[in-house]
Amino acid sequence: MQMQMQIDGVSIELRGQPVLRGISAMLQPGRVTVILGANGAGKSTLLSCLAGLRQPGSGAVRLGNRPVLAMDKRERGRMIGLMPQRAEIHWDVDVETLVGLGRMPHRGRWGPTEADRAAISRAMAATGVTALRARKALRLSGGEQGRVLLARVLAGEPGWLLADEPLASLDPAHQLDVLDRLREAARSGAGVVVVLHDLTHAARVADDALVLQEGRLLAAGPAAGVLTPAVLAQAYGVEVHLARTADGAPIIVPVRRIA
Amino acid sequence: MNAMQRNGLLAVALLLAMLLSLMAGPVRLSPFAWSDGGLTAIILFELRLPRTVLAAAIGAGLGLAGAVMQGFLRNPLADPGLFGVSSSAALGAVLSLHFGFAASAFLLPVFALIGAALGMAVLALLVGRSESLILFTLAGLILASLTGSLTALMISLAPTPFATAQIVNWLMGALTDRSWADAMLAVPLIALGGFILAGTARSLDALTLGETAARSMGVDLGRLQWRVVVGVGLLVGASVAAAGIIGFVGLIVPHLVRPFAGHRPGAVLLPSALAGALLLVLADSLVRVLPTTSELRLGIAMSLLGTPFFLALLMRMRRELA
Numbered sequence: 174m175q176m177q178m179q180i181d182g183v184s185i186e187l188r189g190q191p192v193l194r195g196i197s198a199m200l201q202p203g204r205v206t207v208i209l210g211a212n213g214a215g216k217s218t219l220l221s222c223l224a225g226l227r228q229p230g231s232g233a234v235r236l237g238n239r240p241v242l243a244m245d246k247r248e249r250g251r252m253i254g255l256m257p258q259r260a261e262i263h264w265d266v267d268v269e270t271l272v273g274l275g276r277m278p279h280r281g282r283w284g285p286t287e288a289d290r291a292a293i294s295r296a297m298a299a300t301g302v303t304a305l306r307a308r309k310a311l312r313l314s315g316g317e318q319g320r321v322l323l324a325r326v327l328a329g330e331p332g333w334l335l336a337d338e339p340l341a342s343l344d345p346a347h348q349l350d351v352l353d354r355l356r357e358a359a360r361s362g363a364g365v366v367v368v369l370h371d372l373t374h375a376a377r378v379a380d381d382a383l384v385l386q387e388g389r390l391l392a393a394g395p396a397a398g399v400l401t402p403a404v405l406a407q408a409y410g411v412e413v414h415l416a417r418t419a420d421g422a423p424i425i426v427p428v429r430r431i432a
Numbered sequence: 433m434n435a436m437q438r439n440g441l442l443a444v445a446l447l448l449a450m451l452l453s454l455m456a457g458p459v460r461l462s463p464f465a466w467s468d469g470g471l472t473a474i475i476l477f478e479l480r481l482p483r484t485v486l487a488a489a490i491g492a493g494l495g496l497a498g499a500v501m502q503g504f505l506r507n508p509l510a511d512p513g514l515f516g517v518s519s520s521a522a523l524g525a526v527l528s529l530h531f532g533f534a535a536s537a538f539l540l541p542v543f544a545l546i547g548a549a550l551g552m553a554v555l556a557l558l559v560g561r562s563e564s565l566i567l568f569t570l571a572g573l574i575l576a577s578l579t580g581s582l583t584a585l586m587i588s589l590a591p592t593p594f595a596t597a598q599i600v601n602w603l604m605g606a607l608t609d610r611s612w613a614d615a616m617l618a619v620p621l622i623a624l625g626g627f628i629l630a631g632t633a634r635s636l637d638a639l640t641l642g643e644t645a646a647r648s649m650g651v652d653l654g655r656l657q658w659r660v661v662v663g664v665g666l667l668v669g670a671s672v673a674a675a676g677i678i679g680f681v682g683l684i685v686p687h688l689v690r691p692f693a694g695h696r697p698g699a700v701l702l703p704s705a706l707a708g709a710l711l712l713v714l715a716d717s718l719v720r721v722l723p724t725t726s727e728l729r730l731g732i733a734m735s736l737l738g739t740p741f742f743l744a745l746l747m748r749m750r751r752e753l754a
Contacts, residue, residue: 226647250650261642263506264695277638277649325641329649 175202175332175364182232183222192218194388195232200381202332202364205355207375207396209368210385211409216368217258219385220337223366224255236333250278254331258338258368260322262310268321269306272297275328296328299354315342323351333364340374352378372413372425376400384408406431435699438692442706446488449713453484456717482615483607487716488709489615490607490675493622493667495708496701498682499689500629503636503697504660505565512682516575517665520551521672522603523579523586529599530586540602541617541673548669551575552661563653565643605676605731607716618674625666626705632659633698640697678731680738681708687745 178200185193193215200206200223208216221227222234225241233240241249254275262271275296276289285293297303300320305313310321319342326334336355340348352374359365359380369375375382379396386408392399400423405413411427418424433441454476455461461472461480497512505514512518524547528540558571583603590596635656638646647653671678685708686700693703712730715737719728 221644224648226644245650246652247650250648253648255645255648257642257644257648259642259644261645263640263642264697266640266695270694270696271640274637274641275649277634280634322641325645 175362176237177201178223178333178364178366179235180219180223180232181235183219183229183234184231185218185222185227185229187218192388193222193229196385196388196390197232198383198390198393200364200366203359203362204380205359205365205367205378206381206383207367207369207379208383208385209370209372209375209400209408210391213387214385214408215388216385217337219383220255220335220366220368223333224253224335225249226255247278251329252331253333253335254326254329256323256326256334256336256339258341260315260318260342262318262322265309265311267306268302268308268310268313269293269297271310271321272302272306272324272328275325278329292330293328296324299327299357300324301350316344316347319343320347320351323354327354327358331363333366334358335366337368338370339367340369340371348374372400372405372427373423376423376425400425435693435703439702439706442703442710446706446710446713449710449717450484450488453487453713453717454480457720478611479609482612483610483716484713486610486615486618486674487607487713489619489622490671490678491681491712492705492709493625493671494678494681494712495685496626496629496705497664497667498684498708499686499697499700499704500632500636500660501664501682502686503639503700504632504656505569506639508687509683511679512664512668513576513677513679514569515551515555515572515661515664515668516577516579517548517551517555517661518668518672518677519576519579519583520554521545521548521669522677523547523583524550525602525672525676526583526586526599529602530590530595532591532595538613538617541614544673545617545621545669547579548665548672551579551669552665555661556658559657561654563643563657568657601729602676603731604729605678605734606727606729607675608727610674614674618670621666621670625663625670628659628666629663630701632656632663633701636697636701676731678712678734680734680741681712684738684741685711687741 180196180198183193183196196219208219210216222229228242236252273293276292279289297306300323302321302324305317310318323339339351343351355365355367356378376396381394382396382399383393384391384399384404391408392404402413402415410431412429412431414426414428416424457480459475461476494512501510501512501514502508521544525540525544528543554575555571559568587596587599590599635651638649638651643653686704689700689703689707693699715733716730719730719733722728
């Protein structure tokens, strides 16, 4: 079982502007936590604090009892996998090589082991990119690249998986696939934290939700209690329509701006 | 063919080219002529061998430095000269020529190395603890343009036309009449730089996914940055000290290697070093056997080779864009 991730009074300023103000929350492994909030609310900044890539001005993020910033960088790389918001692929490498980069924090001095190869195969199978393994990643469609980059993170088999808007540039079918992969990762015991903009997807995938507003934690807890019209109205300044499909899955649609 | 076989093949080709290079020159020699003793042994051991060793070391250094720079900056047009370390080394050498210190064989390379070291120190001051690539590239540009203009100033202020000619000629880069003393100075520094850069392979691989992803996988960007600066600085500084400025090797070689070795930055490093050595040994043999009155400068030969290379690259890109 993975350890809990504790956000303890995290505040951060960028260029004199407060971006996060005293965020505290406890994130549970085995669950999907969705981070919501308007543009500029501090979602990505919070995610990079969770990944140990940013030093908070005050407060700390802890995994178990250890501050993530105090961990050895490679060890942290094995425990926390991050899928950044911006998809970057810089060289004309094939898909399998690219996915294999995700094993980097595990790799010993002497090349890939059986365990590395097995993890790469599993990650490619889980994201449905096995058939693309020999293709050049740069010549794939945006959606295929998104899945390959998710496979890269999964290949590292992190105990905590952080994804910043992983649905951008995916078509509806692949959006559902990616959400399923994230759910699966949580079911197998990993902690999953996702920044999302689509409220319906968020409501379906989330066990828990954190809603940020101008750097403050507006609401936190089990998703059903947090994703309410009142909270969303305050967070985004929009009126939302809440409905359910025939099988009871939530649909949340923004209807109009609240002046 | 796997990577090991390819690198083995390159190494064998390099050894053959070095043997060929021992034979090439105004006096044609068998590489086994040393057994005769006398004059041929002197030509072989005191002229050709140090020159061949230097060509191989400098070619390997520049090829490796280019591959590391391109991987680090994630830009296939990056060149080891971009940090301004090679032009700082050149400025050091030009100062020693300007003030006529070059009479002693050791002073010019030592001045060049001091120039390279000062260049790296200025770079460190400008960049501070920042990990920003743009800041870094800009600092390199500042250094390169400052040292470049100071070099031009030194040329214009040269005390005699002879000194001017000497400086301009030296700047063009050559391995003519290099001795073991030059090789002894440059080769260990190049070996040290190569050792430092060899350790960057995996971090460069991770940078394929961008800086954020690389950091999340445990890459320490600040440390990587200084490994690259010190390693490239040693390679470029030592090669400028021994041979003047030889351009294009670091730019071209990784491009030649990628179609065979794949595009993963770490996989390009060793073959770039081997292919760089091969290219420079062959080019230096070529300038020796060309029937010119005075030997064609190696630096000029490399830029002449560079133009058709980039033309071919441009044609290919045009076809792909069409």
